[in-house]
Amino acid sequence: xxxxxxxxxxxxxxxxxxxxxxxxxxxxxxxxxxxxxxxxxxxxxxxxxxxxxxxxxxxxxxxxxxxxxxxxxxxxxxxxxxxxxxxxxxxxxxxxxxxxxxxxxxxxxxxxxxxxxxxxxxxxxxxxxxxxxxxxxxxxxxxxxxxxxxxxxxxxxxxxxxxxxxxxxxxxxxxxxxxxxxxxxxxxxxxxxxxxxxxxxxxxxxxxxxxxxxxxxxxxxxxxxxxxxxxxxxxxxxxxxxxxxxxxxxxxxxxxxxxxxxxxx
Numbered sequence: 191x192x193x194x195x196x197x198x199x200x201x202x203x204x205x206x207x208x209x210x211x212x213x214x215x216x217x218x219x220x221x222x223x224x225x226x227x228x229x230x231x232x233x234x235x236x237x238x239x240x241x242x243x244x245x246x247x248x249x250x251x252x253x254x255x256x257x258x259x260x261x262x263x264x265x266x267x268x269x270x271x272x273x274x275x276x277x278x279x280x281x282x283x284x285x286x287x288x289x290x291x292x293x294x295x296x297x298x299x300x301x302x303x304x305x306x307x308x309x310x311x312x313x314x315x316x317x318x319x320x321x322x323x324x325x326x327x328x329x330x331x332x333x334x335x336x337x338x339x340x341x342x343x344x345x346x347x348x349x350x351x352x353x354x355x356x357x358x359x360x361x362x363x364x365x366x367x368x369x370x371x372x373x374x375x376x377x378x379x380x381x382x383x384x385x386x387x388x389x390x391x392x393x394x395x396x397x398x399x400x401x402x403x404x405x406x407x408x409x410x411x412x413x414x415x416x417x418x419x420x421x422x423x424x425x426x427x428x429x430x431x432x433x434x435x436x437x438x439x440x441x442x443x444x445x446x447x448x449x450x451x452x453x454x455x
Contacts, residue, residue: 191232200230210235
């Protein structure tokens with residue numbers, strides 16, 4: 191690639207070499223570029239630390255850095271089709287409202303996409319930490335990510351029948367009012383379903399933390415989940431005779447049902 195005067199000025203200003211600019215040599219430190227709003231074409235560094243570009247509003251088509259630490263692109267409003275960086279820490283993209291097909295970055299830490307309102311088919315990133323998709327209202331049928339930390343889908347109003355993600359932390363589905371048959375996710379932390387008004391037969395998830403089902407008024411006879419911490423059923427009006435969940439903490443029930451469950455136990 192031809193070294194232009196723009197590239198030379200960029201390298202001089204930010205104390206990196208041409209080879210480091212092109213990714214031919216590692217930058218053995220964090221690279222903080224808080225005042226940059228655009229970068230020259232050809233900038234593809236390998237950064238052994240963090241790469242902070244908080245005011246960058248757009249990136250060239252060929253920008254795919256390798257970052258051992260965190261990559262902060264907090265002002266970026268769109269990304270090109272072939273943008274798939276490799277990030278060891280978190281990838282922060284809080285201003286993106288949509289992503290192109292084929293976007294599946296490799297992220298060792300967390301992936302923050304809190305303003306995203308829709309995702310394309312085949313978006314199934316593998317993320318070592320958390321995924322924040324808190325503004326999504328719907329997901330495609332093939333969306334089943336593997337997440338080492340929490341999966342925040344706070345605004346989701348419905349889920350497809352084959353949605354069964356694996357989350358090492360909590361799974362937040364606070365806006366769901368119903369779930370399809372066969373929904374039994376693997377959740378290492380807590381499962382938040384506080385707006386759910388009914389559950390199907392055979393819903394018996396295994397959850398390492400709490401299960402919040404605080405709007406349910408009734409449960410099916412076969413409902414006996416395994417809960418590492420507490421089970422919240424504060425709106426329940428009755429409990430079936432064979433209700434005997436495995437709960438590491440407490441079962442939160444209306445007062446008139448607490449005595450009933452104690453008698454059964």
